[in-house]
Amino acid sequence: MSDLHGQGGRAGAAPLAPGIETVGPDAPQFQVAAAHPRGMERRVALLFIVGLLGFAGFGAAYWQNSTNYFLGLSLGVGFLGLGAGMVAWGKYLMPRGPFSESRHPLGPSVEEKEKFVEDFASRGKVALQRRGFLVKLLSLASAVFGIVAAFPLLRSLGPLPKKLFYTTAWRRGSYLTTAYGRRVHVDDIDVGGVLTVFPGDDIGGALSQTLLIRVGQPGENVVTEPSRANWGPDGYLAFSKVCTHAGCPVGLYQRLTQQLLCPCHQSLFDIGPGRPAVPVFGPAPRPLPQLPLRVDSRGYLRARAGYDEPVGPGFWERGGTT
């Protein structure tokens, strides 16, 4: 018995054969793992004191409305002391084991299974088969409930997509307007300049956002492709700013290469004469739609028409190859 009071009873402990029931409290498995329990106890106590001081510090920091730094560090030290102390207590000052428990079969015994099948299946069979008509009626009623329940659950959430994806606020005659509500005049932008514009009635609109780029001199009609002969008056071009890949704003215009870059997934679009914003790099699958422009008699830039295709990323009903 004396080594119980010694160094955790570790000395001379021969491995015990499994399953032998003579293992008593003096067996090494029941001793603590620490060689010097008193010393470990002091260390755990120290950790708890550190934790206590940490929490007290948090209280003080909170009271003094201190910075995030002191609040978080004091709280962290509190948790650290408490946690480390508890782990050390469990690891070194409790019986080190190992202990075992046995596993039991997970599945049922044959008898259990048979009894359950009998109770459940045969009882149910009798109950249901006798009232076949009621079963059918109940199923029908439940199915109808399921269908009508889906309506308020789903349908009320939002409108049907219908035309939402096909149209923007741009229409024939819309003034090109800045985010601050100012109409854009033909003299406003120098060659190489860009500006985000909106139709006057949808300023800041996520779908109607359009990038106005001046690529040519006054008087120069920029033709991106033959079918768009008069869409780029006085060196101006306008493209939808909504990326055809994932809908991010195609916000970076590289003046030297005359390219638009989408910062989200790095699709690159060629802009300029004969370059109708065709993607040349990255995942974007389609060109950015172009907004036809004209300069009115007072020199304001206006849309000749709305976009002739849906702006932004694709969707199932979109169809077509443009």
Next chain:
Amino acid sequence: MIDAVYGWLDDRLNISGSGRKLVNKIFPDHWSFMLGEIALYSFVILLATGVFLSLYFIPSSKQIVYTGSYVPLRGLHVSEAYASTIALSFNVRAGLLMRQMHHWSANIFLGAIVVHMCRVFFTSGFRRPRELNWIIGVNLLILAIFNGFLGYSLPDDLISGTGIRISFSILESIPFVGSYLATFLFGGQFPGSAIIPRFFIIHVLILPAIIAGLLGAHLALIVRNKHTQFRGRGATEKNVVGAPLWPTFFAKTNGFLFLVAAVTAILGAAVQINPIWLYGPYVPYHVSYAVQPDWYMGWLDGALRIMPSWEIHLPGHMVPNAFFPAILLPGVTFTLLMAWPFVEQRITGDRLEHHLLERPRDRPHHTALGAATLSFYFVLFGASATDVLANYLSVSLNFVLWFFRIAIFVVPLVIYPMTLKICRELQHTPGGGKTKRHNIVLRSPEGGYSTVVSQARPGDEPPVLEPVPLDGPELVGAMATGADRRSSGPLGAAATGQGGGVAGASRARGVFRIPRSYR
């Protein structure tokens, strides 16, 4: 008092019957079993900090003019969600700490889940009877990713707003139902006005409730199936070897909860995360450089980036580009993950119960497959930083993109045989990674090499103890004596005096009579 309450409850609930089983439940000891605990405790921290945040956050996309205490933003049009997030960061005491802890904790949560899943995969812990728990785990991962993304989106800052825009485009890309799903969820065409309040209620109520339920099932199945264990220390297929729940595991695991909280608090204090006041409010036509999501979304963002610009055009319909990387890829990923235990049973023909874990090297092809698959997602993750890498390394974006487009196929093909080779080498290395003793490489006269383990020195190997069946009273007696030399309480005295704890325990007057050393 405790005795009285215990007795009252016991008469009605029979705590003693089920309780004894529970306190004696054995938890095997291995560092890798703590990975799941990190995930569990991060969830606890997320709930605690999240409740705090929900008291101050206003889930509204209503535009207001910012007039708060953060001067650079004054006069800007921001949403109430954004303004309230700034306010709870700067004007609520400890608000910034709670917010940063919440965000860090989400990242740790996801990280722990993924690493825990890798542990289970590589040690083959998903085999019968644990297939069901594997599936629950995969679903927890999916839900955690979703909820992380939702929470990240709530402050309505420029970067997260761009993320919401992308998520709308991804929803929109689903064949047949995409445009309907998108307008229903957002309450209209992007941006709609419903998305912040809807994301909020999904983030704070619906998904956490489902996660908590599945987490309960995950833990209940561990109790039902009992824990897996590694070989050694007398572990067999028929037993569980380790420490009992009470008090050893209880002390360790609760200590561990506090340690996870400590790391989270220190990160929240010292490492800034998601400083939305620097990003600015979300404006649909503004965009920022280096738009990266939180790390667990990186693989999807990378896939979006390196996907070639393909779309499928059908008469009157189309399958948009984003569908392939953002819907198909995760769909296939999670389906394969869930199906894996059954696929493997098909391949190996092994449908037996397994409670002993394998060392990864002992199943080289399984390990190689796992490593190759993992490397695939690592490459995708790297690809989410194409712009940053191109900038940092001063190479063209074109080069970086094509590097990743090729690496996504090459890297897994290289990793597979490499892992296979390493596993097989390790198999032939006696005790490699098992003991702290040196391996000595010998060269034979013929030029061949072989490895032997060096001679043991005193103290190299602690005596290996056989596991003993747990018996309550003996443990009590031992703890009162061996654990503490000063022990002189009734239990301790009885135990030492009579050479066995059984008598000691039964002598104690109340059930909850606790040895003095424990008080």
